[in-house]
Amino acid sequence: MAAGQRRAAGELAAGAAAVLASGISGAGAVAQADLLRAVHQARAAKVHAPAAVAVRVVEHLRAARRDEPAFRLAELADDLRDLLAACHRLAAGDATAIGVSRRDYEPVGDLRLHGIFCEPVRAATGHAGAVTYLADARGRVWVVSDVKPADPAVAVSAVRASVDLGEVRLSHRELSRSGLLAINAHASAAGRLSHGRARQAVAASGSGWFAAPLDALWQTGLPAQVDRWLAAADLPAQERHAGHDLAFLDGNILGADRRGLLLDIRTSLTADHLAAAEPDNDGPATMPGGIVVVTAPLEDPALPYVANLRLLATHAAGRPVRLVGRFAGPRRVAGLAFAAPWLAARHGGHVDLGAGPLNRADLEADPTPRPLGNTPPPAADPGLSSMAGPSIPEADPAAPPLHLLRHHLERVVSGGRAALLAGVGEDARRLSDAHLGAAAAVLAGLGAAGVRRTRDVFGRLDPHDVHQLARAWLTAAVYEQAATRETTRTAWVSAPEWHEPAGSRR
Template sequence: MTVPPVMPGVVPAVLDALPPRLRKRIDAAVERVGEWRVDVAGDAARVDIDADTVLTWTLHSGVLVSAEDLVCSCLLAPKCLHRGIAVAAASVSDQEIETQAEVVAPEAVPDQVAPVQVVATEVGERRGEREAVDALWSACAEILRFGVTGSGAVVRSELLRAVHGAKLVGLHRAAAGGVRIATGLAAAKAGASSFDRETLADDLAEVMLVCHDLRSGFGDPAALRGVARREYQPIGALRLYGLCTEAVITSSGYAGVVTHLLDADRTLWTVPSIYPGGAERIPIAADGPVAMGETGLTHRKLGRAGLVLSGATAAADRRLGAGKAVRAVAAAGAGWADDPLSALWDEPLADQLTRAFHTEQDLLFLAGAVSGATQTALRLTLETGDIDLLGATDAARDNLRLLGERPGMPLRVVARLVPDRPTTAIALAAAGELAVNGHVDLTLDRLQRSHLPPGQPSSTLPAPHADPPPSGLLATVVERVVLGGRPVAALPSTTRDAATLARAGLTATAALLDTLTTTARDRARDPFGRVIPDTTDAFPTAWLTAAVHAKEFARAGVRLSWLPPGGAT
């Protein structure tokens, strides 16, 4: 069993107590956790390291929230390696960032507070925010300088210290991204299959871009700060129709389901049931009761039924609340071919893509005919051309392969756009000539061949072959820097890549790669020829600029791939 998760501020608090000689040994000693047998009972955990050493945790909701709640019985405690190993190997919890609780907006400053006092408070808050932003930027920049391979427990600890500081001053969006970065670093060090260098690069770019915009005063400060807990506002009464239910597994250690619903005005709403845990939570959540009134519906049934709400509340992202004042009654649902659900497929694909690329509402409603299946995707033919549908769970991937055996079968699909891959989406639900009740929740249900219409199974289609675009050279260097650090950008190959981009006519992209290479090689030296550590923002800023450019360039190409010439958004 793994060690209990910890809050971000616990890791630096424990490692700061270690003497330097022990702190240097943390990375090499973390593997010892694999030999520990952790016994958890309620809000307490312990491991007998040897006959004379016992490590105990006092937990709150299953999480270690304070360094003082981790106690070791060895003679060196609390400055012992055992405590350091325990927190270095633990996953980082972000419960306070991703909570589903309903909260009320904070009250305004009372009128009787003196104006001078208010101004002084605001100045102090801005100063604290700037210091937290600088600390988080510096922590991310350090990761870029050393790369994943050189970022051990100490670098990760400094990142989590900055995350803790960001949370204290209300920078919740940046703090949540910092937790994802710390999780990615830990997965990389452990050699976990969940580690993905592209995802880690995206997380670093997002956090650094938020820090950059906060430092420069660019953008909406409230959106850049984010919120710790969703604020739910009253929205009155709603008549809802179930659309589908989706299985969810997050990289931050949460799992469950989300049910999507539609009202008579064609507005989409969601009802989640997501809690700490892994894939084992999905069937429990799907067949568990909807935490809204006393409808008697499970999430699996709600995706096909209807709901009448009074006193409803919702967050800005249209997530419905389940407060005590909310009243819910089960009602009749509607099929995908009936009003109001059928209207979702009437929206032109160009308008759907514009919405999906530019807002958080990224669902697509696609109607076409099955072309077959590749090894990894279902091929669907639309009026605009072929697209590939991927599965997010094992059940979804098996279902898509089965549907691919009936080429020509008409199919309606609810899918989520993949903004970084041409003509690709993640299929959530499907309906067609299937012997099932309405639609199939692809991430939850299991299709059998008996559900398919009569016909002969088709052979597997070859995967489409396309040469990578030249612009991908910049994205590759950006991701390699995340792995190997600053020296990777200084390699001679990056100069050749820049020349290739220039020959392809991508002069702006080539210039960004040249800038990244130049800043990576620009290293000052002392009189003895030793490299002086560079703490300026030149290299991190050049990397961030290249990362944002590569991402937006790729997304522009994806937008063009979905529609025929003249129909792009």
């Protein structure tokens, strides 16, 4: 790796450290210009991946200072962590952190694809549009994307806009209910199809969610889905495959509480668990998958996510659904689309929760709940009402309090060094009392770096302290990411208790 690339990485790290020291309130035009200047130098030195992350940091800062509703502090914190981590790897001589400038579309052969669902996109970076997800016969997910710099209001109507792909004359919503045949298709490594009139593609018949090949997406075990999601989270954003974070769940709607819609899911036992459960020959043993909270990906009232989920929780409680969501944390997904045996035929097999509003007539067609496919319905539990009550736990009581560490990481991003002047010691003790010694140590180190201010022989503040703060923050952020990933995996794949289904023993 060239010395110029190390210098470029050092400039990017210095810009990110300055943002951490001052916080969002101090990251005005000057700080943003310094970071963009470092981006220009990094691109000239062919340090592609860190430069791309730095641009996202600047876009998040601008959105925050304009008080845009789409701004998410957690996303800014994650991008700052990725930027500092990449720069640290480059400083240590790891050339794999350089990345590539742009991934070209490569030939992938002929594709016969079946639409799964579509969703409107509204990003804090100023992009808006729609994306349609499709799958081939092997279950690989592909996307047709029409997202570009545009007014956020474009997302409302983008799902009804025509797809620009060969001879296909369908909207995104229509394509998600049919399919396409692409000849000599080109796609990125992430699974995004190259579009335009020059491509050879025609509309074709699709497949329902309960028929092959789409039904296989829901037959993949939940542990495998969680592993796929968490493994992709370790990769740079531009290298994650389309659909890496999609959750394909079957379950019964329980109702709702302040967290969102509550879904009771069921999963199949692994081979080890089958042996422990001692099932008979009447069928596979099953376990309660537990309760999953389904939230809205976007809470903008212009999009129908919140209204649709509220309607489902109120008027479809006790009914089975087949859901596509996006993993959003421990036992939490963002709801994107659903299908059900009782759904009215006019919806074409499924409902895209962000594409159009449901109404009560859609939910009153068949009041009798029926199981989905071959999945048995959950056993009745008198403690679970149609609207979630106190008997439904708010969270796993054994979950470690890593949110204390995350809270301080985001406080620094928001308020800068001054955010560490109070509360750090108490939360470090709480983490230590919870037997999280490493979490307590990195938080204490972050607090110490926040209050450390030295001066040179002329009485000026030492700029080296800024880099010490950035290093301590990065150490805590990397630990929090790894620890949270492991607790998230445990929350998804473990069950509150094992039991045999009714009738498995005689």
